[in-house]
Amino acid sequence: MVITPMNAVGLALLGLILCAIVGLYLALHKKPQMYRRDVLLALCLINAVYLLLYKAYILWIDPTYHTGFWYELPLQLCNAITYLLIIGIALGSRAVLLFCFYCGVLSAPLTILMPDERFVGNSIFLLRNIGYYGTHAMLMISVVSLVTLGVYEPRYRDVPKALASLLLYGSVTFLFNLWLRNTVAPNANYCYLFQPNGSAVLEALYSLTQGPYTYLFPVLLPGGMAMYLITALYRLCAKAKRTA
Numbered sequence: 001m002v003i004t005p006m007n008a009v010g011l012a013l014l015g016l017i018l019c020a021i022v023g024l025y026l027a028l029h030k031k032p033q034m035y036r037r038d039v040l041l042a043l044c045l046i047n048a049v050y051l052l053l054y055k056a057y058i059l060w061i062d063p064t065y066h067t068g069f070w071y072e073l074p075l076q077l078c079n080a081i082t083y084l085l086i087i088g089i090a091l092g093s094r095a096v097l098l099f100c101f102y103c104g105v106l107s108a109p110l111t112i113l114m115p116d117e118r119f120v121g122n123s124i125f126l127l128r129n130i131g132y133y134g135t136h137a138m139l140m141i142s143v144v145s146l147v148t149l150g151v152y153e154p155r156y157r158d159v160p161k162a163l164a165s166l167l168l169y170g171s172v173t174f175l176f177n178l179w180l181r182n183t184v185a186p187n188a189n190y191c192y193l194f195q196p197n198g199s200a201v202l203e204a205l206y207s208l209t210q211g212p213y214t215y216l217f218p219v220l221l222p223g224g225m226a227m228y229l230i231t232a233l234y235r236l237c238a239k240a241k242r243t244a
Contacts, residue, residue: 003124003133005114005200013112013124017137024141025148036149037089040142044085047138051082054131062128065118070185075173077107077191082139089151095161097152099169102162102227104143111136114199147234154234159227163220174213192216 003009028036055072058065074083081104088096112133119132146152173191180188189195193213196202202216209215 001124002122003115003129004120009124010113010115013133013137014109017140020137020141021144021148024145028149033150037151040145040149040151041086041089043138043145044082044089044142047135047142048082048086050131050138051079051135054135057131058128065128068185070180071188073190075176075190077103077169078111078136078139080169081107081143082135085139085142085146089146094152095165097146098154098158098162099165101143101146101152101154102159102230103166104139105230106223106226108136108140108143112140114201116197116199118197153238154231156228156231159224159231162227163224166223167220170213170216 001009028039031039051074055074059067059069059072074080081100084096085100085104087093088100115132119129122129124130124133147154170191170193174193177188177190177193181194189197192199192202193216196206205218206215208218
């Protein structure tokens, strides 16, 4: 089962993820709120440990994946959201949860369908790929379940906050990338702020300006529109559920 961008294997994985989200909802939606929150928190903790094990594997065991410690810090957007989810759920922080939900619900499926070039062209059951796609699958389940299990309720006014938080995160990560590139990791490229690394969409954007970080700015418009659409769908579903 070789995985390539937008192929049947990736689409099948997304189908399994959706089944898991529905199954989790059916199993938990009648449970008390705190019980649902605790189960979701446990799922996020499991994924955080899973991510650490995956990073350890590609750093010290995988013979074909030669990077280094400074290149595998949990600074990629999906990695950061994996750990921020724990903080947001544990503290009940709406500011953290809105960032995790909106950015995670868009970035996780895109990462699965249009992955880094290092994770395509071979079997999805390769241990490295099990780690990469597995952590992103669990992340997608977690961020969608924030809403389906009632831990977080999307609101239209949250969208500008999510976009502002994303810009802030990108700016801080860009500065850290610059520090790494000038000190211990000359090819640091967290969040693909300097190079697109094989993603067809990012390659197309990069070809227009080739400006570090700024080449990603056009993504904000469709990203913001998608966030508003997701919020509208949620509000419609919530209204239908109340009137049923």
